[in-house]
Amino acid sequence: GAVVSQHPSRVICKSGTSVKIECRSLDFQATTMFWYRQFPKQSLMLMATSNEGSKATYEQGVEKDKFLINHASLTLSTLTVTSAHPEDSSFYICSAQGRNGYTFGSGTRLTVV
Amino acid sequence: QKEVEQNSGPLSVPEGAIASLNCTYSDRGSQSFFWYRQYSGKSPELIMSIYSNGDKEDGRFTAQLNKASQYVSLLIRDSQPSDSATYLCAVKVGTTDSWGKLQFGAGTQVVVTP
Numbered sequence: 001g002a003v004v005s006q007h008p009s010r011v012i013c014k015s016g017t018s019v020k021i022e023c024r025s026l027d028f029q030a031t032t033m034f035w036y037r038q039f040p041k042q043s044l045m046l047m048a049t050s051n052e053g054s055k056a057t058y059e060q061g062v063e064k065d066k067f068l069i070n071h072a073s074l075t076l077s078t079l080t081v082t083s084a085h086p087e088d089s090s091f092y093i094c095s096a097q098g099r100n101g102y103t104f105g106s107g108t109r110l111t112v113v
Numbered sequence: 114q115k116e117v118e119q120n121s122g123p124l125s126v127p128e129g130a131i132a133s134l135n136c137t138y139s140d141r142g143s144q145s146f147f148w149y150r151q152y153s154g155k156s157p158e159l160i161m162s163i164y165s166n167g168d169k170e171d172g173r174f175t176a177q178l179n180k181a182s183q184y185v186s187l188l189i190r191d192s193q194p195s196d197s198a199t200y201l202c203a204v205k206v207g208t209t210d211s212w213g214k215l216q217f218g219a220g221t222q223v224v225v226t227p
Contacts, residue, residue: 043201
C-alpha cells in the first residue's frame with residue numbers, strides 16, 4: 001500500500017532556531033501534499049496545501065513566512081518552521097494525495113524550549 | 114459554526130458491545146467522507162471512506178451516510194479494548210477532485226472497557 005515517510009519523528013529545538021520536517025511518498029507520486037498541525041486534545045488543523053512545482057496555499061491565520069513549504073518533486077515535500085517559539089510546539093503531520101486517496105505520515109512531535 | 118461536528122466523548126463502551134459515532138457537516142456539496150482512527154501520539158489511520166448514501170460495511174465497521182440530513186456515522190461492532198482511540202470524521206472540501214482538502218471534526222474518544 002501507499003506509504004509516506006515522515007522525519008524526524010521527534011525534535012527538540014531552542015527558541016529562535018529553525019526546524020525542517022520531511023515527508024516522502026515512497027511508492028507513489030504525491031500530486032498534492034497537505035500539512036496539518038495538531039495541538040493536544042484537539043483535531044487536525046490544516047496549515048497549507050502544496051502542489052508539486054508551485055507555491056503552497058496557506059490557510060487563513062497561518063504565516064507563510066514562518067512555515068516554509070517546499071514541494072520540489074512528486075515524492076518530497078518539506079515544512080520548515082523558522083524562528084521557532086514555544087507556542088509552535090505541536091504535532092505536525094503531512095498527508096499526501098495520490099491516485100488512491102490520502103496517506104498520512106507518522107507525524108513529527110516538535111518541542112521548542 | 115464548525116464545519117464538521119462530532120461529540121467529543123469520551124464514549125464508554127463495554128467490550129463486545131456496539132459503539133456508535135456520529136458526525137454532521139455543514140457543506141451540502143460535500144461528496145466524500147472518511148473515518149480515521151487515531152491512537153494517542155500517532156497519526157490518523159484510515160478506517161473507511163464512503164461516498165454514496167446508505168451503509169458500507171468493512172469487517173466490524175459500518176459507515177452510514179445520509180447526505181440529505183448531512184450526517185455520517187460509524188458503527189463498531191464487537192468492540193475490543195484495542196478499539197480504544199479517538200475517531201476522526203473528515204469531509205473532503207474544495208472544488209476540484211485533484212486536490213480536495215479534508216476538513217476534520219474534533220474527534221470522539223472511545224474507551225472500550227473489559
